Every structure is written in C-alpha cells, then in structure tokens.
Amino acid sequence: MQLLLRGNLPLTIGGAILACIVLITVIGPFVMPYGPEDTSLMDRFKAPSVAHLAGTDAFGRDVMTRVIDGAHISLSIGLSVVIITMSLGIVIGAIAGYFPKLDNIIMRVMDAGEAFPTLLLAIALAAVLGPGVVNVVLALGIAYTPRTARIVRASVLILSQQQFVEAARASNASHLRIIAKHLIPNALAPVIVQMTFVFADAVLAEAALSFIGVGPPPPSPTWGNIIADGRSYLFSAPWISLFPGLAIFFTVLSLNLVGDGLRDQLDPRLKRLD
Amino acid sequence: MTAQPAAHDILFSVRGLSKHFTAKRTLPFSGPPKVVRAVDKLTFDIHRGETLGLVGESGCGKTTTSRLLIRLLNATSGEVDYDGAPLLPRQGSALFDFRHDVQIVFQDPFGSLNPRMTAEQVIAEPLITSTSMTAAQRKARVAELLGLVGLSAEHAKRYPHQFSGGQRQRIGIARALALHPKFLVCDEPVSALDLSIQAQIVNLLQDLQRDLGLTVLFVAHDLQVVRHVSDRVGVMYLGRMVELADSETIFNRSRHPYTRLLLASSPRLRKSKVPDLAREPVEQADIPSPLAPPPGCHFHTRCPLATARCQAEVPLWRSIGDGHHVMCHHAEQVGGPVAKSVG
Amino acid sequence: MTQPLLEVEDLTISLGSGASRVDIVDGVSFTVGANEPIGIVGESGSGKSMIALAIMGLLPKALKITRGTIRFEGREIQALSKAEMRRLRGAEIGMIFQEPSTALNPVFTTGAQLVEVLQRHTRMSKSEARDRTIELFRQVGIPSPAERFNDYPHQMSGGMRQRVMIAMALACKPKLIIADEPTTALDATIQLQIMNVLVRLRAETGVAVVFISHDLALVASFAERIQVMYAGRLAETGPTDLVFNAPNHPYTEGLMHCAFGLEDDVTRLPTIEGRVPSPSHFPKGCRFSTRCSHVRDMCHNLVPPKIPVGDDHLSACFRHTHFQTVTS
Numbered sequence: 001m002q003l004l005l006r007g008n009l010p011l012t013i014g015g016a017i018l019a020c021i022v023l024i025t026v027i028g029p030f031v032m033p034y035g036p037e038d039t040s041l042m043d044r045f046k047a048p049s050v051a052h053l054a055g056t057d058a059f060g061r062d063v064m065t066r067v068i069d070g071a072h073i074s075l076s077i078g079l080s081v082v083i084i085t086m087s088l089g090i091v092i093g094a095i096a097g098y099f100p101k102l103d104n105i106i107m108r109v110m111d112a113g114e115a116f117p118t119l120l121l122a123i124a125l126a127a128v129l130g131p132g133v134v135n136v137v138l139a140l141g142i143a144y145t146p147r148t149a150r151i152v153r154a155s156v157l158i159l160s161q162q163q164f165v166e167a168a169r170a171s172n173a174s175h176l177r178i179i180a181k182h183l184i185p186n187a188l189a190p191v192i193v194q195m196t197f198v199f200a201d202a203v204l205a206e207a208a209l210s211f212i213g214v215g216p217p218p219p220s221p222t223w224g225n226i227i228a229d230g231r232s233y234l235f236s237a238p239w240i241s242l243f244p245g246l247a248i249f250f251t252v253l254s255l256n257l258v259g260d261g262l263r264d265q266l267d268p269r270l271k272r273l274d
Numbered sequence: 275m276t277a278q279p280a281a282h283d284i285l286f287s288v289r290g291l292s293k294h295f296t297a298k299r300t301l302p303f304s305g306p307p308k309v310v311r312a313v314d315k316l317t318f319d320i321h322r323g324e325t326l327g328l329v330g331e332s333g334c335g336k337t338t339t340s341r342l343l344i345r346l347l348n349a350t351s352g353e354v355d356y357d358g359a360p361l362l363p364r365q366g367s368a369l370f371d372f373r374h375d376v377q378i379v380f381q382d383p384f385g386s387l388n389p390r391m392t393a394e395q396v397i398a399e400p401l402i403t404s405t406s407m408t409a410a411q412r413k414a415r416v417a418e419l420l421g422l423v424g425l426s427a428e429h430a431k432r433y434p435h436q437f438s439g440g441q442r443q444r445i446g447i448a449r450a451l452a453l454h455p456k457f458l459v460c461d462e463p464v465s466a467l468d469l470s471i472q473a474q475i476v477n478l479l480q481d482l483q484r485d486l487g488l489t490v491l492f493v494a495h496d497l498q499v500v501r502h503v504s505d506r507v508g509v510m511y512l513g514r515m516v517e518l519a520d521s522e523t524i525f526n527r528s529r530h531p532y533t534r535l536l537l538a539s540s541p542r543l544r545k546s547k548v549p550d551l552a553r554e555p556v557e558q559a560d561i562p563s564p565l566a567p568p569p570g571c572h573f574h575t576r577c578p579l580a581t582a583r584c585q586a587e588v589p590l591w592r593s594i595g596d597g598h599h600v601m602c603h604h605a606e607q608v609g610g611p612v613a614k615s616v617g
Numbered sequence: 618m619t620q621p622l623l624e625v626e627d628l629t630i631s632l633g634s635g636a637s638r639v640d641i642v643d644g645v646s647f648t649v650g651a652n653e654p655i656g657i658v659g660e661s662g663s664g665k666s667m668i669a670l671a672i673m674g675l676l677p678k679a680l681k682i683t684r685g686t687i688r689f690e691g692r693e694i695q696a697l698s699k700a701e702m703r704r705l706r707g708a709e710i711g712m713i714f715q716e717p718s719t720a721l722n723p724v725f726t727t728g729a730q731l732v733e734v735l736q737r738h739t740r741m742s743k744s745e746a747r748d749r750t751i752e753l754f755r756q757v758g759i760p761s762p763a764e765r766f767n768d769y770p771h772q773m774s775g776g777m778r779q780r781v782m783i784a785m786a787l788a789c790k791p792k793l794i795i796a797d798e799p800t801t802a803l804d805a806t807i808q809l810q811i812m813n814v815l816v817r818l819r820a821e822t823g824v825a826v827v828f829i830s831h832d833l834a835l836v837a838s839f840a841e842r843i844q845v846m847y848a849g850r851l852a853e854t855g856p857t858d859l860v861f862n863a864p865n866h867p868y869t870e871g872l873m874h875c876a877f878g879l880e881d882d883v884t885r886l887p888t889i890e891g892r893v894p895s896p897s898h899f900p901k902g903c904r905f906s907t908r909c910s911h912v913r914d915m916c917h918n919l920v921p922p923k924i925p926v927g928d929d930h931l932s933a934c935f936r937h938t939h940f941q942t943v944t945s
Contacts (some may be wrong), residue, residue: 163386167449170346171400172373185390331804438892439661468660468831469875470889477885495805502886539805558758558810560774 011261017254021247025075028068036069036221037061045237055239057229066221067244073222074203074251077137081202082195084141085148090191092145093152094179098160107153110146118143118201119208126214133216140205144198151194155187189266196259200252207248223248285457285489286320286343286361291352293338297565310564312338314513315352317591318599320457325483325490327504327521329497329536333564334510336493340459343491344376345369374404377450379479381462383442387434393420393445394430400452419448423478440471444478451482458483461493476503497540501525506597509533512564512572515591519598529594529605531577571603579604620691621648622793622825623672627685630667630676632896639896641680642667643849649793654819654826656840656857658833658872662893664849665829669797672827673712674702689793708738711786711824715798717778721770727781728754728766731788738789753784756821758814776807783814787822797829812838833876837861842929845869848893848904851923855930865932867909903934911936 040060048055054064096106122139129135159165160183168178203223209215210224223244230240293313313335320326320343328336341347343354345361354361356372364372377400380386387396394416401412417427423444434442443463450458460479464472476499483490494500500507501521508518509530517530528534559576562568568575574584581603589601602608630642642664649655659665670676672687674694687694689705697705706712714720722730728750735746747766754762757780770778779799786794796815800808816839819826828839836843837857844854845866853866864870874887891908900906906916915935923931924938 163380163382164388166346167378167380167386167446168388168399168403170344170373170376170378171449171453172370172403173399174403177403181391182388186388331806438895440892468893469833470660470871471892473875473886473888474890477888480885497805535806539809558760560760560776561804561807563774 008261008265010257011265014254014257014259014261017250018258021071021251021254022075024068025071028065028071032062032065032068034062034065036066038065045233047237048239054243055237057226057237057240058233063226063240063243066226067223067247070221070223070226070244071247071251073133073216073220074206074248077133077140077206077222078199078202080137081140081144082199084137085144085198086191086195088141088145089148090152090184090187093149094156094184094187096149097153097156098175098179098183103153107150110149113142114146114150116143119205122205122209123212123214126209131214131217136206136209136215140202144201148191148194148198151190152184152187155190156183159183159186190263193259193263193266196255196262200255200259203248203251203255207244283322284319284355285322285357287355288316288318288320288343289353289355291316291339291342291354292350293335293342293347294350308565311513311567312564313342313349315591316515318508318515318518320489320491321505322489323487324505325492325503327500327507328491328493328510329495329500329507330510331495331536331561333512333561335513336510337461339510340378340461340491340493344378344457344459345372346378370404374453375455376457376459377453377455378459378461379443379446379450379463381466383439383446383466384434386446387442389434392431392433393425393437396434396445397448397452400449404453415452416448419452422451422482423448438471439467440474443467443475447475447478447482451486454486455488457489457491459491459493462495463492464499465494465496472499479503497525497537509536512562512567514572514601515599516573516601517599519596519600523596523598529598529600529608530602531579531604531608532573534608535576571601579607619651622651622653622690623649623827624688625668625672625685626688628668628671628682628687629684630664630671630680631683632680634681638683639899640683641849641896642671644685645844645846645849645851646685647844647851647854649825649827651792652823652825653842654828654840655842655844656836657827657829657844657846658831658836659846660831660893662848662896663846665846666797669712669795669827669829672795673706673710704738707734708789709791709793711789711791711794713779713782713786713794713796713799715801717775717782718770720782721778723770726767726769727773727778728768731781731785734785734788749788750784753788754781756787756818757781757784758810759784774807775803776810779803779811780814783811783818787818787824790822791824793825793827795827795829798831799828800835801830801832808835815839833861833872845872848899849896850904850920851931851933852905853930853932853934854923855927855932859927859930863927865926865930865937866905866934867911867936868905869932871908 038061043052043056043060044058046052046056052062052064054062054067056062092106092110096103118140121143122136125139126135165178165182168182206215206222207224207227210222211228213228215224216222226244227241230237233240291313292311292315295310295312297308297310316339328339330336338347342349345364349362361372397416397419398412401407401415407415416430420427420429425441425444425448429437429441434445437445463479464475467475479490480503482488492500492503504521506518506520507524508515509524509532510516511532517524517528517533524533525537528537562572562575568585570586571577571580571584571589574580577584583603587603589603591599591601593599594605625648626646628642628645629640632639632641645668647655657665657668667676667680671682672694674697676682682695689710694702721727728747731750731753732743732746735741735749736743741749751762751766754765759765759777759780765773765777773781799815800811803811812835815826828836830836840857842855843857843860845852845860845868847868853860853864853869860869861873864873868889871889875889889908894900894904894907900917902918903909903916903921906912909916913935921933921935923933926932926937
C-alpha cells in the first residue's frame with residue numbers, strides 16, 4: 001500500500017479525507033450525545049458552540065448529529081448505486097463487446113438511456129414508484145449503467161483482439177469462461193476509477209433529489225433533506241445548510257481526488273520504465 | 275521426398291480454401307463494401323510429422339491460413355480434410371475433439387498470456403476446459419510441462435510481467451503442449467524476440483517436435499529460421515500460395531520470381547557476409563494493397579518477367595514435378611540456382 | 618586531424634538516483650566524422666536508442682545524463698537552450714524513426730508537412746519549398762512525386778511513409794542523420810528498398826549517419842564502423858570488416874553465430890545461453906559475464922576496459938589478455 005501511494009498526491013489526500021469521513025460516520029453515532037431526531041424547543045436556532053458543534057435547527061435538533069446520521073444514508077445510497085452500476089455495467093458491457101451481433105442492439109439501448117438526463121430519469125422513476133431510498137438507488141443505478149457499460153465494452157473490444165483470448169478459444173474455453181476469466185478481470189481498472197466518480201455523482205444526485213423532495217422522505221436526515229430544512233433560514237441560521245453542504249463538498253472532492261489518483265496509478269503508460 | 279506420400283501420411287488436405295473479409299465502408303452509401311480475399315483458393319497438403327514453413331510479407335494471408343486450419347476462423351469456401359475426414363462441417367463435440375488435437379503458439383510474448391493469470395493458471399487452462407483432471411493431476415501435469423520447456427517449478431506462481439520475452443514464449447509453448455496435440459501452429463513464434471533468444475526457442479521447438487512426433491505449421495517472415503526448421507516451405511503473396519516445395523528446392527532452385535525477390539531481400543541469407551546494398555539494383559515498386567490487388571497474377575506489378583498474359587490471366591497452381599508446385603506462367607524461365615549472392 | 622562532427626564521451630545515462638540508481642547507458646564513447654556512416658548494434662535493453670535520444674536532447678524525463686558529454690561540432694549539447702536545441706534538431710541533425718506513422722501528423726498532407734519544415738528552417742518561399750519537396754520526394758524514390766505531395770499519411774504504405782520520413786530528415790541538408798531502426802517495421806522486400814535509398818542518398822549528399830539497429834547484418838551493410846552494445850556498455854567497436862569478420866568480444870561472436878551459423882547445415886541453431894539481465898540486476902563486473910562461455914573469475918568483479926585488438930578495433934573483454942586478479 002505504501003508503494004501504491006508514494007508520489008501520488010491526489011490519491012493520498014483524497015484517501016485521507018475519505019477515511020476521515022468514513023471514520024466519523026462509523027463512530028459518530030456512539031460519540032454524539034444527541035439523537036438525530038431529538039427535538040428541543042429550548043435550543044432552536046442555536047449558533048455553533050461547544051455544546052452544538054454545528055448549531056441546531058428550527059426544531060432544536062443538533063445539526064452535527066443529523067449530518068453524521070445523514071452520512072449513513074448518503075454513503076449507503078452511493079455505495080448501493082456503485083454496486084448496481086458496476087454489476088449491470090460490467091455484464092452488459094462485456095456482452096456487448098464480446099458478441100458483435102448483440103453489440104448494436106445493446107449499445108443503442110444504452111444510448112437511449114444515456115440521452116435521458118439523469119436527474120429527470122430519477123424524478124420520473126420516483127414519480128412512478130414513489131419517493132424512497134430504494135427507488136433513488138434504483139433510479140441512479142439505471143441512469144449510470146450506460147456510461148459504465150460503454151467503458152467496459154471499449155476495453156473488452158480491445159481485449160478480445162488480444163492473443164490470450166484467441167489462445168483461450170483454441171483451448172476450447174467456453175464464452176462464459178473467456179468473459180469471466182480473461183476479459184472482465186483485465187477490463188476492471190478503468191471501471192474502478194469510474195466507480196469513484198459514480199459514487200460522488202450519486203451522493204450529489206441524492207442530495208438534489210432530497211432537496212426537491214423526491215428523495216427519501218423527511219424526517220430521515222439525508223444531506224439533501226437537511227439542506228432543504230435550512231433553506232428558509234439561510235440568512236438567520238446559515239449553519240443548518242452550511243454543514244451538510246460542507247459534508248457533500250468534502251465527500252465529492254475526496255472521491256474525485258481518489259478517482260484521479262487511481263487513474264494515474266492504473267495507467268499502464270506511466271509504468272513503462274519499470 | 276520424391277514420390278507422392280500415401281494417403282495415410284497426409285494430416286491435412288486443403289482444397290481451394292478461401293477466406294474473404296468484408297472491409298467496413300468508410301462512408302455510408304459509398305458503394306458496395308470491399309471484399310478482401312485474405313486467403314484465395316489455396317490447395318496443399320500437410321504431411322504427418324513434417325514441419326511446413328509458410329512465409330510471406332504482411333498481408334499475404336499466412337496468419338489467416340493458419341487460423342483457418344485450426345478452426346479459429348471459419349472458411350468462406352473450400353474443403354479441408356483432417357485425418358481423412360472433412361473438417362469444415364464439424365460442429366459441437368466433433369469440433370471440441372478436433373481442438374483437442376491442435377494447438378497454437380503465438381507471436382506476441384506479451385499479448386498471448388493473460389496478465390492476471392500466473393504461469394500455472396495459464397498452462398492449466400486447456401486442462402480445465404478440455405479434460406476431467408483433478409486439481410492434483412493438473413498440478414502434476416503443469417510441473418511436467420514446465421520442465422519440458424525448460425522452466426522450473428518456482429516459476430509456476432509468477433505472473434507474465436515477471437518473465438522475460440523468451441520465458442513467456444516458453445510458457446505459451448507449455449500451454450500449447452498441455453493436451454498432447456498432434457498438430458501445432460507456430461505463428462511467428464520468435465520474431466518478437468532478440469536474436470540471441472530466438473535460437474533458444476527454435477531449438478526447443480525442434481526438440482519438442484522430434485520427441486513428441488508433432489506435425490508443425492511454422493508461419494514466419496524470417497526466411498533463415500524457416501529454412502532451418504522446415505521440411506517443406508510454402509510462399510504466399512497477397513492471399514495466394516505462389517510456390518510450394520521442399521525447403522532445399524525453395525532456397526536453392528526456386529521457380530517463382532517472388533520467392534527469389536524474397537530470398538534476395540534477406541541480408542542474413544547471403545554468402546558474402548557484408549552485403550553491398552549500394553551496388554545491387556533494387557526493384558522499387560510498392561506492395562499493392564490487399565484491398566485492390568492487381569488483376570491476373572498479383573505479382574506482375576513487381577515482376578521482372580511480367581508479360582501481357584500475366585496482367586490478364588491468373589496463373590494456374592501447377593505441379594512441376596518432385597512435389598514442387600508453383601503459380602507462375604513463366605516458371606520454366608526462372609531457372610538455375612538462386613542468384614549468386616544468395617546462399 | 619580535423620574535429621569530428623559528433624563526439625560522445627563517457628556518456629552515462631541513469632534512471633533513478635541514490636542507491637536505486639541504474640546506469641542504463643554506462644561510459645559510452647565514440648565519434649562520428651563528417652560524412653561518416655557509423656552503426657550501433659544492440660538487442661533490446663542495450664541502451665542504443667537512449668543514446669540516440671540523448672544526442673537529440675529528447676531523453677524522457679525519468680532519465681538523466683549523469684556523466685560525460687555530447688559535442689556536436691565542438692558545441693556541448695547539454696549546454697544548449699531549448700530553442701537552440703530545436704534549431705539543431707531540425708536544421709543540422711535529421712532523425713528517422715522506426716515507426717513513421719507516429720512522426721507524421723495525420724491531419725496534414727505529407728507534402729504540406731515537408732513544406733512547413735523547410736519554411737521553418739530556411740528562408741524559402743512557399744513555392745520554392747514546394748518545388749524542393751517534390752524534388753526530395755523524387756530523390757527518395759516516391760513514384761509520381763507531384764501527385765503524392767497531396768497524399769495524407771494514411772493513404773501511403775509503410776514503405777512510402779518511411780520514404781517521406783527520410784525526405785523530411787534530409788530536407789534542410791543536415792550534417793548528421795540519426796536513423797533508429799528505420800526499417801524494422803517494414804517487410805523484407807521493402808526493407809531492402811529503403812536501405813537502398815539510404816545508401817544511395819548518403820553517397821549523394823555526403824551526410825554523416827548514425828545507423829542504429831538490432832540487425833547486425835543490416836548495420837554491416839551500411840556502416841563503415843560498428844559499435845556493438847550490450848546492456849548499456851560498448852562491447853566492441855571497430856571498422857565493419859574487422860568486427861564482422863574477426864569479432865573479438867564473445868558477445869559479438871555469439872551474435873554472429875546466431876545470425877550466420879545456419880550457413881553450415883547444422884541441426885541445432887547456435888545460441889547465447891541465458892538472457893539479457895534487467896537493469897536492476899546488472900552484474901558487478903562485465904555485464905556479459907552471466908552468459909559468457911569464456912568467463913573468468915576476474916570478469917565477475919572488474920569492468921573490462923576497452924582493449925585494442927587491432928587497427929582502430931577495441932574490445933571490452935579480458936579473454937585475450939593475460940591479466941590476472943591479484944588476491945592479497
């Protein structure tokens with residue numbers, strides 16, 4: 001690991017921020033003295049202080065506690081979207097890249113999916129299926145799959161021409177074996193990079209969906225919901241929206257840094273002089 | 275080498291084998307798609323236990339031919355008998371059985387091994403896909419194969435990038451031998467290697483052929499290596515086989531102008547060790563594009579003997595005795611030993 | 618004696634620094650006189666291409682010249698500014714690479730690219746440059762040069778593209794051309810054509826050439842003097858005839874056997890056992906010691922100096938010496 005990080009500043013910084021965020025998310029609930037939905041009418045609109053690190057909101061709920069709790073939902077949504085996108089994207093992309101006859105049909109469907117604005121698709125799905133965490137995940141997963149499939153397909157197209165694939169065919173390997181053993185493992189590097197960006201996008205999109213009210217319904221404290229809650233008090237109590245905003249900012253920033261760093265790290269062109 | 279071999283001595287019998295590729299249109303509506311005759315009506319035999327060399331320059335179809343013979347590509351037309359039975363109609367289990375018998379060693383020591391598999395996994399793959407061996411049996415066979423190609427057991431767990439080009443080629447050979455094949459295609463097996471390593475691999479392949487009784491199709495552009503390993507040699511130019519004879523005949527008494535040009539182009543084949551390029555006349559014509567080969571004899575644009583007939587009429591693939599086949603209208607005029615400077 | 622055109626002295630090119638420093642090229646010295654064709658032979662990893670890049674000031678960032686000098690007409694190349702270096706590269710040193718398609722810009726016609734080179738380095742007008750380009754095309758044997766002027770690189774075959782590269786290298790009448798594996802990517806019959814063009818143009822223009830290749834026979838057919846490199850060091854250097862017909866260094870000898878051993882009808886090809894060590898595993902003494910059949914104790918510890926073995930013929934090998942290691 002040390003070897004991996006040496007000389008790769010974006011990856012090191014991004015990784016460090018991300019590790020902090022995950023750490024706070026995991027141990028936060030055990031340390032914070034308040035519950036995310038504990039209201040206290042005495043403590044409404046308290047500015048950040050030692051007692052309330054990020055102040056309180058209109059119901060006297062501790063904003064820091066809510067942001068940390070919101071991280072659970074936001075990060076879970078991000079992770080779920082990544083898992084769905086990756087599995088769908090890899091399978092679809094590999095099939096399209098390996099079977100030329102299916103390629104056209106599959107990729108035109110992907111084109112159609114990609115032509116649809118991500119958020120609009122999510123809103124439409126939410127309108128049909130109703131708001132909720134599962135639907136948000138589903139909508140984002142479907143929206144991001146085409147991009148990933150395209151990346152996998154491109155790699156698989158190139159890999160299929162490699163002689164080791166021909167060698168596998170000459171050895172009577174089945175299509176399934178060739179795809180699973182020879183193509184997908186070698187197509188993973190760009191997908192992993194892509195996944196960090198999908199994760200970041202999903203966190204942002206979830207916040208946007210929650211903000212306009214088609215995400216997970218309140219009172220569950222997602223980052224988008226908390227920002228929406230603070231919307232009416234932006235001038236009198238800016239901290240309500242500021243801190244979840246910062247949480248989103250640092251999460252997305254760290255993920256993008258990790259993605260950039262990984263891309264450099266995994267780029268074979270940079271390894272020539274080994 | 276003089277008499278026709280008996281039928282049971284023939285492993286592959288190839289009759290009029292063709293493979294056409296359709297080139298992608300560059301623009302929509304730009305007329306009918308162009309057809310490349312990558313392999314154009316080849317007729318030849320491969321004898322059991324021999325090494326047949328196949329030479330020619332890029333785009334001549336030698337690689338495509340090798341892939342057709344082991345059914346990695348499907349032929350457009352023609353017939354191939356393998357071991358006395360038609361090969362091309364084989365499907366399903368019959369094809370599976372055929373693939374058990376034939377294997378291939380590739381040119382590129384980097385591209386032919388999956389970078390995410392260890393040497394052991396690479397070599398064991400045919401055993402997994404084509405046999406019902408247990409893991410322990412496979413391990414034993416892999417160890418045996420590693421020894422056979424001059425690697426040791428400690429190499430088993432390493433990944434391709436930890437090997438040199440020559441060692442990688444040994445791994446590729448071990449994989450090809452895993453299933454005890456009868457027929458081995460060697461597709462430019464040494465051309466990506468340094469000269470000092472090439473010889474090691476060629477020697478290994480020759481030893482293995484002798485010890486295991488393999489029949490080998492040796493595809494290469496390096497005439498010197500082909501001359502050394504081959505019993506017979508076929509020369510290809512723009513999809514057609516233009517000459518086929520035993521190695522000694524091809525290199526000393528070739529009857530095709532293209533073969534002679536090819537021989538003259540190899541500095542390593544010269545007797546005088548320091549060739550004098552400045553003094554020799556050199557034909558300056560380019561190799562025509564395989565997309566639009568010249569009509570008649572494909573070689574007429576570069577041939578010193580070309581006549582009007584060569585431009586109009588495709589020469590027949592004919593025998594001129596002693597198993598020597600040639601595709602040239604003027605083969606009888608191409609006489610005598612190959613040019614003075616060529617050994 | 619007049620000053621040589623190019624002097625490479627004790628050139629050492631290293632990767633990394635401190636304890637992990639590896640000398641990819643170690644103490645290479647040679648000179649190229651005006652009008653002289655010399656050859657550098659070596660297999661992959663011998664460092665021959667690094668020398669070419671160093672002469673042209675194009676070494677990759679990771680590599681540094683840690684010792685030695687390169688002088689072109691007495692001027693030290695390392696001391697030149699970037700602008701001076703660019704001028705030198707275009708106008709006085711021409712280059713021909715293995716893969717012409719990477720050196721030609723795919724969106725301009727080949728003719729236009731030559732005109733641009735000519736206009737950048739000379740005071741020619743556009744129409745003069747055009748005429749000169751067509752003349753150059755004719756010189757390198759491109760058929761119907763006026764028509765091929767308007768061809769894009771992808772419309773040409775590999776052999777034609779290499780001819781364009783040669784025309785481009787010659788465009789500004791350079792004093793030196795560096796040709797790094799100029800025919801390796803080409804088919805045998807086309808390789809012969811290109812070699813023929815190079816030999817003819819060299820005779821006509823009198824340009825000095827450093828011809829770099831892995832193919833001993835090819836280099837010998839072109840160069841008057843040969844340097845044989847192994848693992849970053851010069852193994853043997855001398856006039857082509859001597860190196861070719863009376864090789865002294867065991868590596869050169871081995872290469873000759875590999876290349877020509879087939880003339881006698883042997884059943885087994887001669888080989889050089891083992892393989893080229895990777896830069897991080899270079900042996901301490903002679904770098905060929907791991908594969909040499911004449912190896913002695915001292916070879917493992919001492920770097921053999923270049924020992925004269927004939928007229929202008931040097932070999933970095935202890936074999937024919939009576940040196941002994943003195944143990945104390």
